[in-house]
Amino acid sequence: MTEIRARYLVETALNLEACAEAIAGEQSSGTFVAVPGEDAALRARARARVVAIEEIDGTDAPSLPGGRAMGGPVRRGYVEIAWPFANVGASLPNLMSTVAGNLFELREISGLKIMDIALPPPFFETHAGPAFGVAGTRRISGVERRPLIGTIVKPSVGLSIEATADLVSGLAEAGIDFIKDDELQGDSPSSPFADRVRAVMDVLRRHADRTGKRVLYAFNITGEVDEMRWRHDLVEREGGTCVMVSINSVGLAGVISLARHSRLIIHGHRNGWGALSRHPVLGWSYVAWQKFWRLAGVDHLHVNGLQNKFCESDESVLVSARACLTPMSPAKPAVAMPVFSSGQTVRQVADTWSQMGSSDLIFAAGGGVLGHPDGTRAGVEALQQAWDAAIAGVPVARHAAQHPPLARALAAFDGA
Amino acid sequence: MTEIRARYLVETALNLEACAEAIAGEQSSGTFVAVPGEDAALRARARARVVAIEEIDGTDAPSLPGGRAMGGPVRRGYVEIAWPFANVGASLPNLMSTVAGNLFELREISGLKIMDIALPPPFFETHAGPAFGVAGTRRISGVERRPLIGTIVKPSVGLSIEATADLVSGLAEAGIDFIKDDELQGDSPSSPFADRVRAVMDVLRRHADRTGKRVLYAFNITGEVDEMRWRHDLVEREGGTCVMVSINSVGLAGVISLARHSRLIIHGHRNGWGALSRHPVLGWSYVAWQKFWRLAGVDHLHVNGLQNKFCESDESVLVSARACLTPMSPAKPAVAMPVFSSGQTVRQVADTWSQMGSSDLIFAAGGGVLGHPDGTRAGVEALQQAWDAAIAGVPVARHAAQHPPLARALAAFDGA
Numbered sequence: 001m002t003e004i005r006a007r008y009l010v011e012t013a014l015n016l017e018a019c020a021e022a023i024a025g026e027q028s029s030g031t032f033v034a035v036p037g038e039d040a041a042l043r044a045r046a047r048a049r050v051v052a053i054e055e056i057d058g059t060d061a062p063s064l065p066g067g068r069a070m071g072g073p074v075r076r077g078y079v080e081i082a083w084p085f086a087n088v089g090a091s092l093p094n095l096m097s098t099v100a101g102n103l104f105e106l107r108e109i110s111g112l113k114i115m116d117i118a119l120p121p122p123f124f125e126t127h128a129g130p131a132f133g134v135a136g137t138r139r140i141s142g143v144e145r146r147p148l149i150g151t152i153v154k155p156s157v158g159l160s161i162e163a164t165a166d167l168v169s170g171l172a173e174a175g176i177d178f179i180k181d182d183e184l185q186g187d188s189p190s191s192p193f194a195d196r197v198r199a200v201m202d203v204l205r206r207h208a209d210r211t212g213k214r215v216l217y218a219f220n221i222t223g224e225v226d227e228m229r230w231r232h233d234l235v236e237r238e239g240g241t242c243v244m245v246s247i248n249s250v251g252l253a254g255v256i257s258l259a260r261h262s263r264l265i266i267h268g269h270r271n272g273w274g275a276l277s278r279h280p281v282l283g284w285s286y287v288a289w290q291k292f293w294r295l296a297g298v299d300h301l302h303v304n305g306l307q308n309k310f311c312e313s314d315e316s317v318l319v320s321a322r323a324c325l326t327p328m329s330p331a332k333p334a335v336a337m338p339v340f341s342s343g344q345t346v347r348q349v350a351d352t353w354s355q356m357g358s359s360d361l362i363f364a365a366g367g368g369v370l371g372h373p374d375g376t377r378a379g380v381e382a383l384q385q386a387w388d389a390a391i392a393g394v395p396v397a398r399h400a401a402q403h404p405p406l407a408r409a410l411a412a413f414d415g416a
Numbered sequence: 417m418t419e420i421r422a423r424y425l426v427e428t429a430l431n432l433e434a435c436a437e438a439i440a441g442e443q444s445s446g447t448f449v450a451v452p453g454e455d456a457a458l459r460a461r462a463r464a465r466v467v468a469i470e471e472i473d474g475t476d477a478p479s480l481p482g483g484r485a486m487g488g489p490v491r492r493g494y495v496e497i498a499w500p501f502a503n504v505g506a507s508l509p510n511l512m513s514t515v516a517g518n519l520f521e522l523r524e525i526s527g528l529k530i531m532d533i534a535l536p537p538p539f540f541e542t543h544a545g546p547a548f549g550v551a552g553t554r555r556i557s558g559v560e561r562r563p564l565i566g567t568i569v570k571p572s573v574g575l576s577i578e579a580t581a582d583l584v585s586g587l588a589e590a591g592i593d594f595i596k597d598d599e600l601q602g603d604s605p606s607s608p609f610a611d612r613v614r615a616v617m618d619v620l621r622r623h624a625d626r627t628g629k630r631v632l633y634a635f636n637i638t639g640e641v642d643e644m645r646w647r648h649d650l651v652e653r654e655g656g657t658c659v660m661v662s663i664n665s666v667g668l669a670g671v672i673s674l675a676r677h678s679r680l681i682i683h684g685h686r687n688g689w690g691a692l693s694r695h696p697v698l699g700w701s702y703v704a705w706q707k708f709w710r711l712a713g714v715d716h717l718h719v720n721g722l723q724n725k726f727c728e729s730d731e732s733v734l735v736s737a738r739a740c741l742t743p744m745s746p747a748k749p750a751v752a753m754p755v756f757s758s759g760q761t762v763r764q765v766a767d768t769w770s771q772m773g774s775s776d777l778i779f780a781a782g783g784g785v786l787g788h789p790d791g792t793r794a795g796v797e798a799l800q801q802a803w804d805a806a807i808a809g810v811p812v813a814r815h816a817a818q819h820p821p822l823a824r825a826l827a828a829f830d831g832a
Binding site for chain 2 (some may be wrong): 036087223304309
């Protein structure tokens, strides 16, 4: 394949053929009037082409305002568009401008969602993809044949450096695999980044010396490009192994720049994602969107969690998580480790295991660990016990009968 | 003010007070269960507070899926939230994670749009804002007391380097002030960036030597961080004065990084904006969103145009354009020059002038110049004549009687 392809869900008052041609024209050689130079030769080499059209259903009222011929019934369907690689090159930011760009504003549509993209080989040659991914994360953490069990420092913001270090100490002693800063905790007057890294790594280095276990801590380095590099280097010097970035807040060029510099695991937090995805026919599907970040070099990608505290359905979460683990190309699988997080407790463990059929994931519970009625240690143990049960195929209630922390967690997080 | 504030339009099946508290909690010290450490002292220093609530109306059906208690009537209103500055610091990416973050995914809402933000002084001390803005753009272009009249190279992609240079030559001779690459044209096999810059700047340098007029050309440098710096430096070495970035495709950290490096005017293209804004109660208002990019250092910001080819209303376009020209703080106005573009022709000139009441803008017509039936020169002249008429208060039809290019353009773009 020497083309770039994108598949869209569209809603339009036009027929789907006309809508697809409007998309292909706007995003390649066309504009709203004929101009000199857009001759047959130019169109042959540069115009995007409509590959496929599949009408699925219709609806009585347009989903979004601003479309042409509003008020009447509209059609919905999938359209697939192909661009010559020579229009774009292997640049991820320019790819984004080409497959998305102005399309959401077209009057020809009253809904458009990018469902998937397919890329030709130069993208896989130009971009390294995740440097660690699943295999590297397992190697560094020493966790095999089960998910990494993790937590998020809570309260999200406001905790002093000393209280953060104390919390991390208790979590490490309880046997946690992974801890992350909350995405609200960057480098702030209330928790200066360098102080936090030194205090936390002091705890985790001593823990590793004593036990041999290296707890992964994802320090939130979100910031400007040079700040992120500086923070990455500080984490590395202090013996840390993982940095976290709010990828929507930083953006594609900043994340690529960090990844090209990075020697640590990059944990990608997706906050802001809801603006791009919550409407059923506007924005991005996770399947299309995560491909950009994996090629950019992100090792872990948040996918929300089952029965989460937000609005996303379990079905959607599972599609996202499986997408992260699906190879992008034979030459460059670029697999990222999905991170289940948001309102997660012992109650979602069995379903997560049975639905995913893979332990290549991070299961991160913030309140679901730290909110355990018997404290942090019991919170970590309960989660470990829930995963032991799930992987052994033992019903969680039965396992809980022999494991008080799990029993207490099941009671405490009942319907939370 | 030592707080960060954000104002939201929300839609919720809860009462607005409960919804506002959910927002304040999720984006500061709260999570879905109580955790140790979130004591009164921590809440006092770190919890966001609800400043104001204003109920405006209700609706029978929720706008977005996934909210709690779906199916019933919902309320709409504005809520204003304030965060302690110490939670965040003066970082724009972390500000974005704080004021937006996970909010769009809350089950407590069936709609949320960020309407505006207000920032304390450290943001204005940390961020330079536009280095050129309106005054710098006028100084470099030599255009005073009227808008910069501009165009976009069309066809957007597929034009050879030679054809691009020829087009630019004709536009310069016709007296154009400003030319930009299309956002689809980055650095591609079909139009390698360095070749394009050398060919275009060769034309524009000779034009400046001959006439004294420096035509601004916004070269699309969208790409990775180091690529953008390299391309910026090439444009500068070749005597160029302006670079263009697709700011949504590059992201905040990448744009800040470019701006801290840049010695040229930064032209910000907003493609991708529709995904963040087209739904009435999801995503971002332009008023809130443009503040990030102005502080980041973008000099020109696209605002669409009146009677544009896309779906946006004139009222919305005008709010956006006026926002760019509204000072952000007395100490750091950070004013950006609004760029009117998209389906613009001689027909929108009089309204643009009368509605804006300011000539501090760029009026960019691609097809509206290059699609003139008598060619490029007539296209530029027609646009200049339309602006002469508008500023002189002469009806465009009367002016056209004495100016054939304008008359021909009015006929050609009738209802385009």
